[in-house]
Amino acid sequence: MTIALISLFSLMVGIACFVAWRKGLLVINTSVLKNVGEHASAESETNIYEFNDKHISDIVIHRIDMCVLEVDLSYKEVMDVIINRPYNRYPVFEEDIDQIVGIIHVKDILSYLHNHNDTTKFQLRNIMHDPFFILESQRVDLAFKDMQKEQIALAVVLDEYGGTEGLITTEDMVKEMVTDVLQEDDSYVLNKPSFIQQLAGNRYRINANSPLYELEGILGITFPEENFDTLSDFLIDQLGYTPANHEKPNLLYKNVQFEITEHTSQQIQSAIATIYEEGVTYIDQFHKQPS
Known part of the structure; x- marks a missing residue:
């Protein structure tokens, strides 16, 4: 999975560099991506320059979606969280989520197990790393450079009051910045999703395996x-069944009619x-549609 992700990023960045070159922009060096899953190299002279005007608040993973660990959890309690919600890193808090006191990496726990046989003495305080904080108002490209410099992933x-707004990773930042560059070129073919085809002004043929959030x-x-x-x-949930071979059912959801074709x-x-x-009846509009 990691190799595939890095390969995808490398391809996207290569295209982004070409697009940015055409527009006279300074671009991303792909060496940033080699360790994007772990840390950005402090020795790399790669930089993301000021072509990005988005702020951290635009792409932050909100606090309600964070998976965090309480600092006094036992080894078993920590492992239960890791098994059920597997990530590479977890923020560690004390008392409440507005008091993040550390970051723990799964490999730190594995290292502890390798060196200690007795998990009853396990304490997150002893193996966690200091947290790195950034403001939600900071620009994405500048925050990336700060995290790259400190080798922080x-x-x-x-937030503006010093409370925990959420978290951000360098991986999220790279995705956002590469996407921004690609979208600046209207002719870039991947800006047009392959899973949807416009048939007429308001009619679209859609691959039903498409993710809902993109639709x-x-x-x-x-x-x-x-x-x-x-x-x-x-669609299957809305119908209540999977259509038989001869069926081509239609259903209306809000102001969109779905005609199942395959x-x-x-x-x-x-x-x-x-x-x-909006405001036009389903029957009136239906009769206006081309066959």
């Missing part, structure tokens, strides 16, 4: 906050979405 984000912005609707990963999952016995493969104008 995860930072705790503070929300395109269709202009919000899907239910249920455990639906793809459009196929959502499916197997287990999942929906494609659908045509028609977006209706």
Whole structure:
């Protein structure tokens, strides 16, 4: 997974560099990405220059989505969290989440186990690292350079009052900055999702394996906050069954009509979405659509 992720980043950055060169921008050196999963090299002279105008608050992982460890947890309690919510690093707090006192890496715990047989004496305080703090108002590219300089991969984000707003990683920053460069070039082909094809002004053919969160912005609707990963999952839930081979069912959700065009016995493969104008009845709009 890590190798695949780094390969994807390398490809994206290579294209981003070409786009940025065309626009006269200073670009990212791909050496930043070699250790993006662990730490950014302090010896690298790579920099992200001022082509990014986003702030940390735009991409922060909010505090309610953070997975944190209380500093006095036992070894078993820590391992229960790691097994159920596996990450590389965890913020460590004392008393409440606004008091982050450290960062623990999974490899620190593995190192402890290698050197100690008695886990009853395990204490996060003894093996955690000092936290690195940044302000939510800081610009993404400048924060990245600060974290790169300090060889920090995860930072705790503070709000204007000094409380914990959330966290950010260098990996998130690289994704955001590369995406920004790519989106500046309107002709860049990957800006147009391959999972959707516009058939007419308000009609789209959609691969039903598409993630719902990517469709929300395109269709202009919000899907239910249920455990639906793809459009196929959502449509089957709305229908209440998987369509039979001969069926091509239609359903209306908010102001979008979904016409199921291809499916197997287990999942929906494609659908045509028609977006209706607000305030116009479904029947009126339906009769205006091209066949």
